[in-house]
Amino acid sequence: MRAILVLLASLFAAPPANAAVVYNRGTANRSVYIANDDGTGSRKLTAGEAPHISPDGQAVIYVVDEGDGVPELREIPAVGGESKLLVKPFQFGSFAWSADGRYVAVESYRLNHTPNLVLVDRTAGTTRTVAKGTFYGATFSPDSTQLLYARTSQKNALFPKSNLEVVPTAGGTPRVLFSDGHALYPLWGPKQIAFSRWQKPPRKGDAWKLNLWLVNFDGSGRRQLTHDKPGRFLDGLTPTEFSADGTRLLTQFGGQDTTYVVTVDPATGKEKVIGSKSEGFFATGLSADGSTIIGSSGGFEWPGPAHIVTAPYTGGKPATLIARGDSPSWNR
Numbered sequence: 175m176r177a178i179l180v181l182l183a184s185l186f187a188a189p190p191a192n193a194a195v196v197y198n199r200g201t202a203n204r205s206v207y208i209a210n211d212d213g214t215g216s217r218k219l220t221a222g223e224a225p226h227i228s229p230d231g232q233a234v235i236y237v238v239d240e241g242d243g244v245p246e247l248r249e250i251p252a253v254g255g256e257s258k259l260l261v262k263p264f265q266f267g268s269f270a271w272s273a274d275g276r277y278v279a280v281e282s283y284r285l286n287h288t289p290n291l292v293l294v295d296r297t298a299g300t301t302r303t304v305a306k307g308t309f310y311g312a313t314f315s316p317d318s319t320q321l322l323y324a325r326t327s328q329k330n331a332l333f334p335k336s337n338l339e340v341v342p343t344a345g346g347t348p349r350v351l352f353s354d355g356h357a358l359y360p361l362w363g364p365k366q367i368a369f370s371r372w373q374k375p376p377r378k379g380d381a382w383k384l385n386l387w388l389v390n391f392d393g394s395g396r397r398q399l400t401h402d403k404p405g406r407f408l409d410g411l412t413p414t415e416f417s418a419d420g421t422r423l424l425t426q427f428g429g430q431d432t433t434y435v436v437t438v439d440p441a442t443g444k445e446k447v448i449g450s451k452s453e454g455f456f457a458t459g460l461s462a463d464g465s466t467i468i469g470s471s472g473g474f475e476w477p478g479p480a481h482i483v484t485a486p487y488t489g490g491k492p493a494t495l496i497a498r499g500d501s502p503s504w505n506r
Contacts, residue, residue, distance in 0.1 A: 192230070194210060195209050195502050197501055199218075203221070205218055206220050211504055223501070225501065226271055229273055229274070231505045232275075233249055233250070233296075234250050237264055245262075245264040246260075247262070260296075260301070262282075265280075265283035267280075268280065268323060273316055273318050276318060277343050278296065289308065291304045302345075304348065305323070308326050308331075309323055310325070311361075315362050316362065319343055322339070324359060332382075338351040338354070351367075363440070367388065368423060370413065371385055380407060381404075381430070383409070384404070407429055408429030409428045410428075411438070414457055416440075417462065422439075422460065423440045424467060431475065434451040434455055435455050435456075437467075437487055448489060448492070454472055454477070455469055456470055467492075468483070468502050469492075469502065470499065470500040480499065481498060482496035
């Protein structure tokens with residue numbers, strides 16, 4: 175029985191046969207590129223930015239401005255071809271893709287209007303507005319039947335009264351998971367939900383201070399996972415991705431002119447910084463088996479040009495996967 179369980183776990187964590195990475199190149203004129211997950215075979219896919227590859231590696235979602243100043247979300251086959259419109263207008267912000275590849279959650283916003291959180295059903299070819307407000311992250315349950323997001327009805331609030339809300343992807347009325355007023359950036363894992371909880375800073379004019387918390391799927395059993403004290407103008411930790419078995423948690427530490435990668439043990443809260451705090455390493459994903467982190471390093475105010483890197487979850491110097499590029503997404 176133990177051997178069977180080990181085999182099943184290895185199969186669940188194995189990357190799909192067509193594992194790939196998509197990423198951006200360019201400054202004024204941005205383009206989406208696709209490559210094998212080992213960095214080989216890179217080729218231009220289309221003009222656009224902010225690409226995300228589907229869990230099965232068959233499609234890529236990206237953002238493009240067709241010249242009217244209104245961004246739109248489009249989908250294109252990973253092998254290339256004609257693209258199709260998913261959402262317009264699109265707003266950069268909360269984004270999530272369900273594990274089965276059927277649903278995509280994004281923000282849609284028109285000038286001087288309240289933002290919408292929109293659920294795209296790629297199978298049915300439909301979209302529906304789930305909620306209105308200001309959003310701080312979205313995430314799907316592992317079985318793709320529930321969508322969880324952080325929302326506040328306040329506008330431009332420095333310290334928003336934000337709660338986690340959950341809604342069935344098949345349709346229904348959203349409900350508050352628990353009344354906290356401080357919950358942000360949820361990440362639905364195999365065992366629990368991770369989220370950032372904000373606290374007001376001790377000094378006026380400073381940024382909010384974030385630590386990681388865990389909660390059960392039904393909203394019970396909340397507990398604080400990390401106990402950091404971020405310095406002035408520093409925010410703290412936000413969750414990025416769990417490993418498939420839920421034993422490894424990838425996070426990002428952020429703040430003014432600061433970003434670096436931190437791994438957190440979901441059981442103990444033990445933290446480990448990956449790479450250097452000064453290289454601008456921004457992690458965008460974790461392989462399903464929890465062994466490898468992908469992200470970008472350099473560019474903008476950081477040393478050197480932007481490039482795609484990977485790093486071992488257990489620690490070590492990030493290694494260049496693709497020499498030029500940023501904003502990677504993979505399905506490994």
